[in-house]
Amino acid sequence: MTQVDLEPRYVVGIVCFIGLISAPFLLPILTLRQLTAALFLGMFAMSWDYVSGYTGQLSFGHSMFFGIGGYTAAVLNLELGLTPVLAILVGTIAAGIAGLAVGFPALRLEGPYLALITLIAPLVLVQIVNIFPGTLGGDAGLPSPAGLVSVDEPIGILSTIGFETVFVHETIVYYYLALALFLAIYALFYVFTRSYVGSIFTAIHEDEDAVRSVGINAAKFKVFAFTMSGTVGGLAGAAFVHTAGEPNPGEILSIVVSIEVVLVSILGGMGTITGPAAAGIVYYFVRDALQTSSLTIPVLDATVGHISMALFFAIALLVLFFLPKGALPWVTEWSRDILERRSQRSESPS
Amino acid sequence: MSTHTTQSAHDEAQTTDILRLEDVTKQFGNVTAVDNLSFSVSEREILGFIGPNGAGKSTTFDCVSGTMAPTDGEIYYRGENVTGVPQHALVEKGIARTYQTFRPLNDRTVLENIALSQMPNSLFSFADFRADTEQRAREICEQVGLGDVVDQTPDELPHAGMLRLEIGRALGTDPDLLLVDEPFAGLTSDEIDRTADLFTSLREGGMTLVVIDHNMHGLLDLVDRVIVISFGEKIAEGTPAEIRDDPTVQEAYLGGEI
Ligand SMILES: Nc1ncnc2c1ncn2[C@@H]1O[C@H](COP(=O)(O)OP(=O)(O)OP(=O)(O)O)[C@@H](O)[C@H]1O
Ligand SMILES: [Mg+2]
Numbered sequence: 001m002t003q004v005d006l007e008p009r010y011v012v013g014i015v016c017f018i019g020l021i022s023a024p025f026l027l028p029i030l031t032l033r034q035l036t037a038a039l040f041l042g043m044f045a046m047s048w049d050y051v052s053g054y055t056g057q058l059s060f061g062h063s064m065f066f067g068i069g070g071y072t073a074a075v076l077n078l079e080l081g082l083t084p085v086l087a088i089l090v091g092t093i094a095a096g097i098a099g100l101a102v103g104f105p106a107l108r109l110e111g112p113y114l115a116l117i118t119l120i121a122p123l124v125l126v127q128i129v130n131i132f133p134g135t136l137g138g139d140a141g142l143p144s145p146a147g148l149v150s151v152d153e154p155i156g157i158l159s160t161i162g163f164e165t166v167f168v169h170e171t172i173v174y175y176y177l178a179l180a181l182f183l184a185i186y187a188l189f190y191v192f193t194r195s196y197v198g199s200i201f202t203a204i205h206e207d208e209d210a211v212r213s214v215g216i217n218a219a220k221f222k223v224f225a226f227t228m229s230g231t232v233g234g235l236a237g238a239a240f241v242h243t244a245g246e247p248n249p250g251e252i253l254s255i256v257v258s259i260e261v262v263l264v265s266i267l268g269g270m271g272t273i274t275g276p277a278a279a280g281i282v283y284y285f286v287r288d289a290l291q292t293s294s295l296t297i298p299v300l301d302a303t304v305g306h307i308s309m310a311l312f313f314a315i316a317l318l319v320l321f322f323l324p325k326g327a328l329p330w331v332t333e334w335s336r337d338i339l340e341r342r343s344q345r346s347e348s349p350s
Numbered sequence: 351m352s353t354h355t356t357q358s359a360h361d362e363a364q365t366t367d368i369l370r371l372e373d374v375t376k377q378f379g380n381v382t383a384v385d386n387l388s389f390s391v392s393e394r395e396i397l398g399f400i401g402p403n404g405a406g407k408s409t410t411f412d413c414v415s416g417t418m419a420p421t422d423g424e425i426y427y428r429g430e431n432v433t434g435v436p437q438h439a440l441v442e443k444g445i446a447r448t449y450q451t452f453r454p455l456n457d458r459t460v461l462e463n464i465a466l467s468q469m470p471n472s473l474f475s476f477a478d479f480r481a482d483t484e485q486r487a488r489e490i491c492e493q494v495g496l497g498d499v500v501d502q503t504p505d506e507l508p509h510a511g512m513l514r515l516e517i518g519r520a521l522g523t524d525p526d527l528l529l530v531d532e533p534f535a536g537l538t539s540d541e542i543d544r545t546a547d548l549f550t551s552l553r554e555g556g557m558t559l560v561v562i563d564h565n566m567h568g569l570l571d572l573v574d575r576v577i578v579i580s581f582g583e584k585i586a587e588g589t590p591a592e593i594r595d596d597p598t599v600q601e602a603y604l605g606g607e608i
Contacts (some may be wrong), residue, residue, distance in 0.1 A: 196469045203455050203466055209417070211454040214467040215441030215523050242388050
């Protein structure tokens with residue numbers, strides 16, 4: 001064969017990229033709004049994967065970073081009138097500092113102890129939010145802060161290509177902002193994890209002694225991973241409240257968010273970045289489909305929507321059981337097998 | 351003794367000794383693993399470091415390599431007090447070690463295991479290391495006899511191969527002083543010879559080595575000098591022949607083979 005073969009994963013990547021870019025032309029506007037939120041779940045999952053999937057420092061409380069980023073930005077904008085960009089910047093830095101602050105004690109804690117500490121941190125934050133319902137909104141959350149870009153009147157180009165109403169235009173603008181951030185974060189993590197830094201991260205996961213014995217300061221890399229993960233998680237949280245979402249505990253701070261991020265990453269494939277990014281998007285829609293389904297289950301006499309979370313976690317358990325390494329590594333292996341078999345067949349003369 | 355004489359003694363030592371331990375003690379709770387141990391290692395020497403099970407050999411290596419800080423005492427490397435300096439910093443100074451229980455990275459190939467030793471200890475490094483790193487890693491694989499198995503994973507290697515991997519990773523840091531923890535355990539006599547030859551060739555290249563073993567078997571023809579410890583204390587020091595005939599040493603081994 002003389003034709004140039006593009007590796008299948010690049011083909012899939014390009015198709016997904018084109019799909020995401022053209023989503024506003026393909027999807028109903030409400031679905032596009034959901035996709036915007038789904039992109040943020042992908043970003044949250046990537047930030048978890050960067051530290052936990054790669055270095056093996058398990059965090060069960062990553063929502064602390066999304067929450068610190070999101071709430072800091074929202075309060076600065078609502079209370080002090082900071083511009084959204086500045087508020088997001090400060091929120092990001094605050095989350096980065098939180099990452100640093102978790103990274104240091106994490107050096108002395110292993111496995112379940114680290115998991116427990118990280119699990120407790122966002123619980124404390126949720127309590128703090130409840131203690132100051134005035135400034136932090138309590139259980140119900142804060143009102144949306146100013147949009148990152150204010151879309152007050154129709155945008156010329158969008159109107160000419162057939163999109164009507166300000167609401168639609170705003171949705172499209174926020175979608176592209178979220179997509180740009182998603183792609184930027186993906187690229188950033190991709191570059192780091194595919195460089196020697198990622199190789200050191202996974203080596204730390206395998207055997208820290210081996211890493212130290214070749215003259216690498218494992219502690220420095222571990223703290224760095226937590227700090228960068230916290231920073232990016234905070235950035236995503238802050239951008240989220242200024243675009244697709246609202247600063248309320250259920251979206252960015254509660255323990256359920258932390259657990260979902262872990263689940264998404266494991267389902268997608270820990271230590272791959274791509275897996276958690278994609279799984280975050282799929283997860284969002286599957287969860288939503290189950291939640292809104294009015295299909296009645298005969299024996300139980302309940303709708304799927306009623307028992308959606310139970311169903312959902314049951315499905316997740318099944319996937320984990322049959323694909324313990326997650327979806328992406330499984331798909332990769334499977335497609336490699338097929339390709340190998342095909343090339344063997346084309347090599348053999350019969 | 352005045353400080354002046356101490357100082358000049360240090361200066362003198364600096365010219366011949368690459369490593370010196372002064373009254374090093376390491377305790378774990380109330381177990382004293384290393385007890386007031388003092389010895390020095392000369393430049394380009396191959397020193398044998400023997401002792402019965404649990405004598406404190408590996409713990410001594412832990413202290414010297416910076417894996418853990420000693421409870422008491424001082425360690426000097428090329429005249430500089432390096433007591434308690436973290437391991438990664440000591441590697442940079444030229445001290446490398448292997449582990450008695452091997453530390454392979456099972457998630458990657460032999461070549462990638464060795465390549466870890468070529469990676470920069472900095473978070474942001476924009477130079478393109480790939481090509482150089484791989485070339486150097488291949489050279490090391492050849493040097494330690496892993497040239498044919500670079501694409502295998504560590505769990506496919508036989509015991510001798512794992513040892514080579516361990517040594518190769520240490521060599522990748524370009525050490526001046528190499529601490530090897532029990533390399534000969536579990537090797538056939540043929541493999542022992544080949545490993546000893548590797549050590550000899552490293553010394554010819556200017557390296558200093560300290561080699562741990564339980565007994566003198568693998569060390570007889572290899573080492574210049576032997577230090578024997580028992581219960582954390584030094585009980586004898588001398589040439590291999592002297593050590594074999596030493597009654598204190600024979601007693602420590604309870605009549606077992608030295
Ligand atoms: N991390 C530790 N915590 C507690 N005790 C330890 C630790 N490491 C070593 N010891 C104890 O210190 C003593 C010396 O152990 P060490 O491993 O240094 O002996 P060794 O001479 O290397 O023995 P071997 O020939 O079996 O390798 C032993 O009694 C051991 O149980
Ligand atoms: Mg030992």
